[in-house]
Amino acid sequence: MxxxxxxxxxxxxxxxxxxxxxxxxxxxxxxxxxxxxxxxxxxxxxxxxxxxxxxxxxxxxxxxxxxxxxxxxxxxxxxxxxxxxxxxxxxxxxxxxxxxxxxxxxxxxxxxxxxxxxxxxxxxxxxxxxxxxLIDQLFNSSEKRLARLLLLLAHFGKEGSPKPIDIDVSQETLAEMIGTTRSRVSFFMNKFRKLGLISYNGKIEVHNSMLNAVLHDKPEIKRDEETNSA
Missing domain, CATH: 2.60.120.10 (Jelly Rolls)
Known part of the structure; x- marks a missing residue:
């Protein structure tokens, strides 16, 4: 039928x-x-x-x-x-x-x-x-694109609390998705951790402070990008 x-x-x-x-x-x-x-x-x-x-x-x-x-x-x-x-x-x-x-x-x-x-x-x-x-690729820094990608993978913006990123996403994959190198991703990830924006505990956990950093374009992110792209 x-x-x-x-x-x-x-x-x-x-x-x-x-x-x-x-x-x-x-x-x-x-x-x-x-x-x-x-x-x-x-x-x-x-x-x-x-x-x-x-x-x-x-x-x-x-x-x-x-x-x-x-x-x-x-x-x-x-x-x-x-x-x-x-x-x-x-x-x-x-x-x-x-x-x-x-x-x-x-x-x-x-x-x-x-x-x-x-x-x-x-x-x-x-x-x-x-x-x-496309707008991100054209107008945003690679560091901000990485931050936004991590927020998306953690389901920020959806109902409920953010989830740990529980899939195996390598730094090479992250680099390919935002159009930069693995070494740059490694540098940014270490920086995010030192700033308390993310943490590692078997899985990547993205904190609310990451969302604030992206929305308000924190000066330390911008200054770092300018320094490393010089």
Missing amino acids: GESANASFDPQDFLAKVGRGKTISTYRKDQIVFAQGEVADTIFYIQRGRVKVVVLSDQGKEAVVGILEPGQFFGEGCLNGHSLRISTTTAMEECVITSIMKTAMLTALHSEPKFSELFMAYLLTRNSRIEED
Whole structure:
């Protein structure tokens, strides 16, 4: 029996259950969900865990372009004419992911307004995040970009207290994501710790003082950036 439009349709229930054109899989840490260059005919939705998005250049250089969290879709480029994957996605921890065939996704989008609204909200939020990241790259110092990235990974701005960053994010990955070197990230991280903005206890813990430093652009951050970029 198909999943047709009805008043009781629940988008989250739709994404959480196996159905026509849908499967749910568990991925172990470091397992590839899809690889760059593979045929693109499926959209994915993260129920649990986080996924890293990496792009490989023609010269063989890798660049981390994003970290995806529960509640996010990925691989939706196939809906817009991309026949091949343009990136590689890898589980950063154990993940539960719903995969939806392109035909099933299009059917749901066309027949279920509630699902269409949820997917559109995701696209709008993602585009806003891309614009914010672009502005950061153009106008903010690498130190401030790192601070903002740590705040995002710690879920600042969401309901509840900030969470320790419990995924294995190396300094190399952080450097790639903010467009600087690993040595610069190491320098900034040590500085953040000395200033009491973060702490290490097996996991990176980001304190409220980090948010204040970013919002108010504390002078010591600015002075340090000017000194080290000279």
